Amino acid sequence: MISAAAAPTDRRPPDVSAENGWISENLPIECAVPDHVPLQSLLRASGLGFSKASSPHGDEPTERPDKALHGLTRDNGSRPPLVSALGAAAEEDVACFHFPGHRRGSAAPPSLAQLIGPAAFATTCRSSPTQREASKLFGSSETWFLVGGTTCGVQASVMATCSPGETLILPRNSHISATSAMVISGAVPKYVLPEYDPHWGIAGGVSPSQVAAAMEDLARDGKRPAAMLVTSPTYHGICSRVGEIAGLCHLAGVPLVVDEAHGGHFKFHREFPAAAMEQGADLAVQSTHKVLCSLTQSSMLHLAGDMVDRDRVGGASRPCRAPAPATSQLSENPAGIFDEAVALASEARDRIGKIAGISVLGSSGEFSGSPVMDPLRVTVLVAGLGISGYEADEILAEEHRILSELAGPSTVTFAINLGTRREDVERLAAGLGRLSASAAEGSREVQDIGGRRRAAPLEVPFEVPSVALSPREAFFARKRKVEVRRSAGEVCGELICTYPPGIPEALEFLLEAREKGAAISGAADCQLSSIVVCDS
Ligand SMILES: Cc1ncc(COP(=O)(O)O)c(C=O)c1O
Known part of the structure; x- marks a missing residue:
């Protein structure tokens, strides 16, 4: 991972x-x-x-x-x-x-x-006395501390809810941990297309009506989903209507798993979106290391209600459980801990929003289907400067020593957290200001990297794929390498993503993203001149 x-x-x-x-x-x-x-x-x-x-x-x-x-x-x-x-x-x-x-x-x-x-x-702690504290704090009936990140928590959740051959409904923009979860569990996907904004080149959440439609589709084929998985918030901080989706799922007797990798902090400020546990999720997995302050790979898996078998979750998560606590100490004094981060994020939005050629996600209701957003995730659109997000990211890092969390075809995303300082926000606003001014002047800074300049949005990276092989079948199939230009009609045998965000995308998108400077992961040939496909 x-x-x-x-x-x-x-x-x-x-x-x-x-x-x-x-x-x-x-x-x-x-x-x-x-x-x-x-x-x-x-x-x-x-x-x-x-x-x-x-x-x-x-x-x-x-x-x-x-x-x-x-x-x-x-x-x-x-x-x-x-x-x-x-x-x-x-x-x-x-x-x-x-x-x-x-x-x-x-x-x-x-x-x-x-x-x-x-x-x-x-220190080596041989028991986990604070898992109970975490469970109280996060509002679960039971919480497990994980190593191996939310990746392992998503895998455990799918294993706990889906048996081989059973159907998992999930958004097409799920993280690769969901795909690997289907390899491990043998679950078969029923994909739902997320809302997508081509201007921003960003996917949002899935809506309750899409979930209902997916269930109806399955029912027409005489099938019933074993579980529903929702990613909320997304990497860009966009939240689905988890409460409504939970209601729908529960009416149908289907457990709801929420990949809440980016929402571990939601309990701790009134301006944050409601956490999945508060909205009726049966299982939620949070990367404690992302916005909260633990070290990389620590995560929490929360269980609520009685739809999911507690022992099965315990068994599925066992290989990736922490032998000792991975909790944060927020339980002691959660009130106010995020006040400064929220204020800094708001200041960052205000300042960046005034920079010519740059827009801030969330300022004009881009995702009507999922209007709730994490205020700590600041995503800016740089396509107006005539460069891609990858290129802007490179300039910000090299020229201004500003390190973002995520770059995309048209955007760059900055994560504000408990450690963010006012100087950081000032440097960010100043760096983006310089980038905008340079673009206006067509200065060398932008033009150098802009040898590859092509700011037009990429094609939509997602469509609902027809499932020729289940993820498990594809994983275990015999494989061969083919030239990319001869790969049409083949079943891809690799999980190829731009990373982050770690979402398997369509080949056309990947090829173009690579051209624009994206880092590609998961391909045997990272130049993407060939790909590995499954033998038919
Ligand atoms: C939506 C989503 N889910 C799961 C993960 C995996 O999280 P972790 O790094 O804690 O394994 C990520 C990682 O970025 C993610 O973006």
């Missing part, structure tokens, strides 16, 4: 947790941020486990864990639950003969320990 944070572009900072798989064993330990304390400060502040005596590397002595943890108490003297649990583990006087092999940090690679802080290695 490639997470959003590990997008295949070499200008992003290294993702240490993803690149050092062995760290993931310890991942949950690093997942908490007490109140407003940024993760790095927490790690630095705690210095857990590296007493002078125990450091094999002759590092500078750091505070004893118990001492360091005193700095992490709250005003009322209590410790956040996760810090408590981890602190207790760090303070144990034990001889360790267990994994992970760095033995609570004493054998951690010094350079890495220096980079991410020794505390990251120091």
Whole structure:
């Protein structure tokens, strides 16, 4: 899996947790941020486990864990639950003969320990006492902490609801985790086309009436879906009407799974859209690492109601569960924590909206079918500048040191979060202002990259495909490579995407997106001169 944070572009900072798989064993330990304390400060502040005596590397002595943890108490003297649990583990006087092999940090690679802080290695919690806290906080009947990201949570949810050969209704713009979920479970897709805005080159949500129509379609063929999966919000922050869709599904006795990878923060501010659990979803999966502050790959799977068998969810999620908590400490003081981020996002929108040639998504009701949006996701349309989103992204990174979250054919998306500072917003507004001015002057900055300039929107990337083979059949089919120009009529044997966002798209779209500078993932030949197809 490639997470959003590990997008295949070499200008992003290294993702240490993803690149050092062995760290993931310890991942949950690093997942908490007490109140407003940024993760790095927490790690630095705690210095857990590296007493002078125990450091094999002759590092500078750091505070004893118990001492360091005193700095992490709250005003009322209590410790956040996760810090408590981890602190207790760090303070144990034990001889360790267990994994992970760095033995609570004493054998951690010094350079890495220096980079991410020794505390990251120091504690190993063998139970998950705070899953219950998370369940209360997020309004589920049960919550599981996952490693492997929402990718694994979506796979577990589909496995828990669909048996081989059963039908899963899902939007055509679902993340590849949904496709891999169908490979694993053997579910067969019934796709629903999302709303698509060709001007923006962005897909939105699916509507309740589309869901109803898909169910009716299936009923006409004598079939019944085993589950419905909705992505809400999308990568661009666009939300479907989850409550209405849940109502429809439940009337039909169909469980609703929500891929809420981008909505883990929704519970924590009145201006955020309602969370899927609040709207009647049966299962919701959230990437705790995306907008909340945990490390890459940590995620939560929430269950509610009695439509889905709890034990089946437990069994399906077992391989990707965190042995220790991955919760955030928001439960302690959620009120107000996102106030500043919401204000900064609003300021960013206002300032960017005034820049000539650039529009901000959400300012003029682009997606009438899914009008609710995450205010922290700021997507700008740059096609008016005569460059593609990929090109704008490149200029912003190289010339202005502004790193976005996502680029598309005509847009660039910026994620505002708890760590965003006013200086960041100022740099963003100034950088986009410069980009606009350069475009107006036809300056070198834009023209250099604009050798490839072609700002016309790409063709619609989605259509409802006829399902020649189920994802599982295609995955296990014998394959061969063919030249792209000879591939018409073949069944694609690869999951090819622009990444992010990680949504398998039509070949024509991919070819054009690659021309415009998109990073392509999942193809054996990333130049896309050939593709792998299934033998018929
Ligand atoms: C809509 C959606 N679902 C699922 C995922 C997978 O999330 P994770 O990185 O937590 O595995 C992503 C990743 O970007 C996504 O955009």
